[in-house]
Amino acid sequence: MTTDLPPRFFTNDKGTFGEYTAAVRWPIIVQNAVDDMKKELKTVASDDLEKIKQGTTITNELVEFRQEILDRKPLRPFTLEEAEIASVPGSYNEYLIAHNGVTWDKVEWLFSEIYLYRRVNVYFKCQPLWKDFDIFDGLKQFTFKSSLHGVVELAMRYKTLSSQFATISEDKELLEILFKEFIEISLWGNATDLSLLTNATLEDLKSVQGAKVRAASEAKIVVNDTEKAWKKLMTLRDSGCKNVRVDFVLDNSGFELYADLMFAAFLLKTNLAQKIKLHGKDIPYMVSDVMLKDFHILLKDLKDRSFFPVDSESEESKAFDQFADDISTFFTNNQIEFEADSFWTTDLDYWNIDPSENKYNGAKVYKDLLKSNLVIFKGDLNYRKLTGDRAWPRTTAWNVAIGPLATNGITLLSLRTCKADVQVALPTGLDEGLTQLWEKDHPGQGSWWCCSGKWAVICYATSN
Ligand SMILES: O=P(O)(O)OC[C@H]1O[C@](O)(CO)[C@@H](O)[C@@H]1O
Ligand SMILES: [Mg+2]
Ligand SMILES: [Mn+2]
Numbered sequence: 337m338t339t340d341l342p343p344r345f346f347t348n349d350k351g352t353f354g355e356y357t358a359a360v361r362w363p364i365i366v367q368n369a370v371d372d373m374k375k376e377l378k379t380v381a382s383d384d385l386e387k388i389k390q391g392t393t394i395t396n397e398l399v400e401f402r403q404e405i406l407d408r409k410p411l412r413p414f415t416l417e418e419a420e421i422a423s424v425p426g427s428y429n430e431y432l433i434a435h436n437g438v439t440w441d442k443v444e445w446l447f448s449e450i451y452l453y454r455r456v457n458v459y460f461k462c463q464p465l466w467k468d469f470d471i472f473d474g475l476k477q478f479t480f481k482s483s484l485h486g487v488v489e490l491a492m493r494y495k496t497l498s499s500q501f502a503t504i505s506e507d508k509e510l511l512e513i514l515f516k517e518f519i520e521i522s523l524w525g526n527a528t529d530l531s532l533l534t535n536a537t538l539e540d541l542k543s544v545q546g547a548k549v550r551a552a553s554e555a556k557i558v559v560n561d562t563e564k565a566w567k568k569l570m571t572l573r574d575s576g577c578k579n580v581r582v583d584f585v586l587d588n589s590g591f592e593l594y595a596d597l598m599f600a601a602f603l604l605k606t607n608l609a610q611k612i613k614l615h616g617k618d619i620p621y622m623v624s625d626v627m628l629k630d631f632h633i634l635l636k637d638l639k640d641r642s643f644f645p646v647d648s649e650s651e652e653s654k655a656f657d658q659f660a661d662d663i664s665t666f667f668t669n670n671q672i673e674f675e676a677d678s679f680w681t682t683d684l685d686y687w688n689i690d691p692s693e694n695k696y697n698g699a700k701v702y703k704d705l706l707k708s709n710l711v712i713f714k715g716d717l718n719y720r721k722l723t724g725d726r727a728w729p730r731t732t733a734w735n736v737a738i739g740p741l742a743t744n745g746i747t748l749l750s751l752r753t754c755k756a757d758v759q760v761a762l763p764t765g766l767d768e769g770l771t772q773l774w775e776k777d778h779p780g781q782g783s784w785w786c787c788s789g790k791w792a793v794i795c796y797a798t799s800n
Contacts, residue, residue, distance in 0.1 A: 341726055342726045342727045342729075343726065344444045344445070344446055344447075344726050344727070345445045345446070345725055345726070345756075346442065346443065347440065347441055347442060347443055347444075347445050347448060348441055348442040349727075351780070351781075351783075353755075353756060353784050354756065354757055357449070358441065358448065358449075362405055362452060363406055365452075365623060366405065366452075366456070367402055368475070369398050369456060370395060370399055370402065372471055373391060373395040373398060374395060375474070376391065376469075376474075377391045377395065387465045387466075390464070390466055391463070391465075391466060393463060394459045394460060394463055394466060401455060401456070401459070404440070405440045405452075408439050408440050408442075409439060409440060410437050410439050411432060411439070412432075413428070413432045413433070414428060414454075417462075418458045421458075421462050422458040422461035422462060423678075424454060425696050426695070427682045427683055427684055427695070427696050428451060428454060428683060431447055431683055444725070446683070446685065446720060446721070446724075446725040447683045449622075450621075450681070450682075450683045453619070453621050454681070456620070470620045470627070472624065473620075475624070476590055477590075477633070477637075479590050479624070480591060480594075480634070480637060481637075481643060483591040483594075484644055486591055487638075487644065488644075488646070488652050491652065491656050491659050492651065494601065495654070495655040495659070497514070497602075498605065501602075501605040501606050505608075508570070511606060511608070515608070516562055516566075518602045519562055519565075519599070519751065519794065520554070522592075522596050522598070522751060523557075523753065523792055523794065524792070525588075525591050525592040525595030556790060556792055557792045557794055558762065558766060558791050558793055559761050559794065559795055560793075561749065561794050561796035564796040564798075565749045565794075565796055568710060568747060568798065569582075569608050572709055573607070573608065577709075578610060579610050580609045580610055580611070580709050581609065581611040581612075581707060581709055582600075582608075582611075582613075582711075582712065583612070583613045583615060583705060583708040583710070583711040583712065584599075584600065584614050584712050584714060585615045585680070585714060585718055586614055586615060586617075586625070586714055587626070587714035587716075588625055588626065589624055589626040590630075592624075592626075592714070592715075593630065593634055594634060596714065597634075597659075597663050598659075600612040600663075600672060601662055601666070604671055604672075611671060611673070612671065612673070613672075613704075614626075614631070614672065614673065614674045614675070615675055615676070616630070616631065616675070616680070617676055617680055618677070618680070619681050622717055625717075628676055631674055635660045638656045638657070638659065639656065639657060641653065644656065677697055677701055678696070678697060679697035679698060679700070679701045682696050684698060684721075685720075685722075685725065686721040686722045686738070687724055687738075687739040689740075689741060689746065690702050691703075691744075705746050706745050708747070709747060710747050710748070710749060711746055711749070712749045712750075712751060713749070713752075714751055714752075716753060716754065716756050717756075718750065718752070719750050719754075719793075722738050722750055723737040723738060724739065725756070725758050726758065727757075727758070728758065728760045730762045730767040731760075731761075731762050733760070733761065734760060734796075735797055736760075737761070738797055741797060742797050742799060743799045746798075746799070747797070747799075749795070749796050750794070750795045751792070751794055752792060752793050752795070753789050753792045754785075754786040754787065754788070754792060755788070756787055757786070757787060759786040759793075761793065767783075767786075770785040770786070770791070771783050773785065774788070
C-alpha cells in the first residue's frame, strides 16, 4: 500500500528554522564568500591580470547571487554550458522542471540549500584559473586552527591509549566504554560546524571540545542506539569475522574529521574493524564538508608546527606526529580508503540509496554500502537526507522515516547533532518537554530546540 508521505520542509513554513535559514543565514553565507573572495584577490600578484579578471567576475556573480536570494527570485536551471563545464548532475534541472517557478522564499529547504552550494561551485568551475579553488578553505582552516585545545587533548588521549590498544581489545568492558567515548567524540566533534557557529569565538570552540563537556553531553543524547551498534560489532568479532568494514559518510572537515579519524584509528587498532571506508564530497559543500584534499590538509596541519604552534620537542608535538603517522600508514596500506562519489552532493535524499536509482549513482552507492558491516552517517544534513527532510510527527519510528533503508540490507548508524526542523524517533512527551524548556529563553521558537546543536540522536537500523 502506498502511504502518502508528509511533505518536505519548505522555506516558507512559518516559524521554522528552515524559513529562518533561507531568509537570514543564506545571505550571510554568500556574503562571507564574497568577503573571502575579496581577501583572496588581494593575494593574487597584481600583474596576474587574467586571474584577477576571472576572480573579479566570480565575486560580482556572488554579489548578484546573494541579491537573487534576497529578492526571492525563481531558482533558475543550470545552462547547458554550466552543466557541461561544471559537470552538474542532471537531477537539479530535472527537479526545477518538475517544480517549475519555485522561488527562494517558497521551495523545499533540502533542495534549495544544496542547489545554493552547487550554484556557488559553478561560478568557480566556469573560471579556469579558479576551477579548483575552495572558497570555504580559509574558514575551514581558521576553525581547525582555533581548535588547538581539543586537538591537543584528543592527540594526548590517543597517545596514552595507543600503548594499551592490545590490552584494551582483550577487555570487553573497557573496549565498550572506549567505543562509547569515541562515538561521543565523533558525534560532538560536529558541534564546531561552521554553518551554525558563523561567529564562533575561540572560547565557544574550546568549550564544545573539552572532555568535561562530553561527559555532560551524554544527557543531551535523546535517542541512543549505541548499544545496538556495539552488539553488531561484538557479534562479528565473536564469530571470528576478519574483514569487518566500517564506513563513515563524513560531514565536516577540521575537528569533526579529526574526531572521525580518531574513532577510525580506535576501531582498527583494537581490531573491531579491519577496513574503514570514508565517503567525502566532490565539491565544496555546506561550508565545512570534507573533500579528499581536506583529509590530506588535516594530516599536513598536524605535522606543521607553524599551523599548531606546539614546541617541536614537546609531548604534544610527538602526539600530533604519532596520530598523523598512524593515519597516513592506514591510508597507504588501504586500511583507510577515501572516496568522493558525486551522489553525495546531488539533491537526492538517501531513499535513493537503492537499486532503483540508476541515473545519479544511487544504485552504485547502494551496492558499495552493502559490502559494509556498519555505515556511520555523520551530522545533520545526512540525517535530513536519511529521513527525506520530511515533516514527520516527531514520534515517527526511525524505520518508517528512513524508508527503503530500513529493509534493503544496509546496516546504518546516524550520529546527528540536531540542527534542523526534521526530528523523528522521539519517545512520547519528550518533544513537548524540550519545546517548553527551549521556549523559556527563546520565545516563539520552542520547537527549535532540535535546531540548536545542543541535543543529539544516535539512530541504528539494520535489515538482516
Ligand atoms: O554539518 P551538518 O551537521 O550536516 O549541519 C549542516 C546543517 O546546518 C544547516 O545549514 C543549518 O542548520 C542545515 O541546513 C544543515 O543540515
Ligand atoms: Mg555537522
Ligand atoms: Mn556539514
